[in-house]
Amino acid sequence: MDPSIISSLIKEAIRAPSGDNMQPWQFKINSDYLQILLDKNADDSIFNFNQRGSYIAIGALLTNLKIISAKNNFETLIDLWPDSANTLYIARVNFKENNSLDSKLYESISQRVTNRSTYEVDSHLIEDEQIFNDWKNNFSKISLKFLRGDVVKEAVQILALAEYVMLVTQKMRHSFFKIIRWTEKEEILHKNGLSINSLMLPPPAKFIFKLFASIFWSQILVFLKFPKIVQKENAKLYASSGILGAITTKDFSNNSLIYLGMAFEELWLTATYHNLAIQPLAGLIFLRHCLKDGGGKDISEINQKMIKDGYISLANIFSLNSGEDFGMIFRIGRSNIKITPTMRRELSLNID
Numbered sequence: 578m579d580p581s582i583i584s585s586l587i588k589e590a591i592r593a594p595s596g597d598n599m600q601p602w603q604f605k606i607n608s609d610y611l612q613i614l615l616d617k618n619a620d621d622s623i624f625n626f627n628q629r630g631s632y633i634a635i636g637a638l639l640t641n642l643k644i645i646s647a648k649n650n651f652e653t654l655i656d657l658w659p660d661s662a663n664t665l666y667i668a669r670v671n672f673k674e675n676n677s678l679d680s681k682l683y684e685s686i687s688q689r690v691t692n693r694s695t696y697e698v699d700s701h702l703i704e705d706e707q708i709f710n711d712w713k714n715n716f717s718k719i720s721l722k723f724l725r726g727d728v729v730k731e732a733v734q735i736l737a738l739a740e741y742v743m744l745v746t747q748k749m750r751h752s753f754f755k756i757i758r759w760t761e762k763e764e765i766l767h768k769n770g771l772s773i774n775s776l777m778l779p780p781p782a783k784f785i786f787k788l789f790a791s792i793f794w795s796q797i798l799v800f801l802k803f804p805k806i807v808q809k810e811n812a813k814l815y816a817s818s819g820i821l822g823a824i825t826t827k828d829f830s831n832n833s834l835i836y837l838g839m840a841f842e843e844l845w846l847t848a849t850y851h852n853l854a855i856q857p858l859a860g861l862i863f864l865r866h867c868l869k870d871g872g873g874k875d876i877s878e879i880n881q882k883m884i885k886d887g888y889i890s891l892a893n894i895f896s897l898n899s900g901e902d903f904g905m906i907f908r909i910g911r912s913n914i915k916i917t918p919t920m921r922r923e924l925s926l927n928i929d
Contacts, residue, residue: 578608578609578610578651578672580606580608580928582649583606583611583672584606584924584926584928586642586645586646586649586651587604587611587642587924587926588924589641589645589686589687590638590641590642590645590686591638591641591921591922591924592641592686592687592689592918592921593634593637593638593640593641593842594634594637594689594691594842594845594857595619595620595630595631595634595637596620596622596624596625596630596631596634597620597622597624597753597756597770597771598756598769598770598771598919598920599619599620599622599756599769599770600616600619600634600769600921600922601615601616601617601619601620601625601628601630601631601634601635602614602615602616602619602634602635602638603615603616603925603927604924604926604927605926605927605928606926606927606928609671609672610669610670610671610672611669611670611671611672612666612668612669612670613635613638613639613666613667613668613669613670614665614666614667615628615631615632615635615664615665615667616631617631617665619631619769621752622749622752622753623748623749623752623864623867623872623873623875623876624859624860624863624864624867625863626863626866626867626870626872626873627867627870627872629829629834629863629866629867630859630863632667632831632834632835632838633834633835633837633838633841633905634838635667635668635835635838636834636835636836636837636838636839636840636841636842637838637839637841637842638838638842639653639655639668639670639835639838639839640838640839640840640842640843640846641686641842642670643655644680644682644683644686644846645680645683645686646672646678647675647678647679647680647683648680648683650674650675650676650678651672651673651674651675652672652673652674652675652678653670653671653672654670654671654672654673655668655669655670656668656669656670656671657832657835658831658832667835668835681850682843682846682847682849682850684850685846685847685849685850686846687918688849689845689846689849689918690916690917690918690919691775691855691856691857691916691919692854692855692856692912692914692916693775693776693777693814693856693916694777694854694912694914694916695814695817695912695914696817696818696854696908696909696910696911696912697817697818697910697911697912698817698818698819698910708847708848708851708853709721709844709847711847712840712843712844712847715840715843716836716839716840716843718826718828718833718836719824719825719826719836719837719840719904720824720825720826720901721822721823721824721825721844722822722823722825722895722896723820723821723822723823724820724821724822724823724894724895725819725820726819728894729816729819729820729821730812730816731890731894732821732891732894732895733811733812733815733816733821733858733908734808734812735861735887735888735890735891735894736812736815736858736860736861736891736906737807737808737809737811737812737815738808738861738883738884738887739858739860739861739863739864740804740807740808740811740860741804741805741807741808742864742876742880742883742884743860744789744795744798744799744803744804744807745799745804745877745880746875746876746877746880747792747795747875748875749875749876750789750795754789754790756769756770756771757770757771757773757790758770758771758772758773759773759787764920765920768920768921768922768923769920769921769922771919772917772919772920773786773787774917775916775917775919777914782810785798785803815856815858815908817908817910818908818909818910818911819910820908820909820910821858821906821907821908821909822844822906822907822908822909823895823903823904823905823906823907824837824840824841824844824903824904824905824906825895825897825901825902825903825904826901826902826904827900827901827902829866829902829904837904837905841857841904841905848909852911853909853910853911854909854910854911854912855907855908855909856907856908857905857906857907858906858907858908859905859906859907861884861887861888861891861906862888862891862903862904862905862906864876864884865884865885865888868881868884868885888903891903891906
């Protein structure tokens with residue numbers, strides 16, 4: 578297969594979401610196949626402990642690649658961890674000509690964005706449209722649950738704990754604010770991280786938010802309990818649609834995290850195809866898994882307990898079964914706000 582064709586497929590596939598838009602992937606093109614490698618230094622956030630988020634991001638990338646390839650009459654044959662001696666070598670992808678594949682989600686790849694605006698309230702939105710039936714058939718190893726009604730307000734208060742813990746924990750705060758792009762010039766320079774405009778903060782909140790980037794002012798704001806205000810306001814925003822979704826699984830092996838990422842991206846693209854907005858709200862569940870795996874030593878004992886207790890409460894609210902765990906949580910709804918897609922780094926391809 579012509580390396581230039583593979584290169585063109587990758588350039589579109591990297592529209593996949595990743596934690597804080599840090600794009601933890603590298604590529605090597607051989608004569609007839611593609612190597613996808615983990616960039617283990619791309620995302621050093623505590624939310625990405627043990628590269629959990631990066632594996633999910635690469636799974637999302639693989640879903641994009643599959644759909645884009647189908648659009649171009651190629652089938653992707655994916656072999657995960659093909660070299661046991663190289664744990665950074667995540668996937669080998671071969672391409673086979675096939676002009677009978679479904680590519681209806683192709684346009685959604687360029688349209689998909691993280692929408693942090695207020696959503697319209699419509700508690701029957703998902704139930705009436707049954708738009709995820711095909712998705713459920715494609716990803717039978719995991720489950721999809723939706724939460725509606727008054728319990729949503731209780732759940733989002735717990736989910737917003739992630740932002741509170743981040744703002745009151747100095748190391749986490751520093752890690753987060755170093756990837757904020759405050760100006761268009763910074764966005765163009767780095768082409769990763771989060772644009773301050775993508776956070777959709779009103780001017781007063783944007784000013785205060787920037788103060789958190791200063792060690793001196795952040796300490797004052799923490800003393801004045803501003804992180805609690807942020808938690809409360811974010812919870813109010815998250816509850817605006819009246820619907821939360823959760824993907825649950827019983828397996829958290831690295832292979833299953835790739836599978837989870839593939840599943841979540843197809844779900845997100847399906848929602849985009851039906852003009853629905855999505856915002857992942859996975860911070861708390863990533864923190865809980867981090868603590869469970871022995872990380873998060875910089876988080877105070879009080880906040881660790883809040884995370885653990887909050888996670889248990891979420892499991893009860895969503896009525897998780899024994900052995901079932903959260904892989905992803907998100908809010909979903911309708912929004913008329915136009916969102917500008919985040920930038921992607923220029924590809925640096927190694928071609929043999």
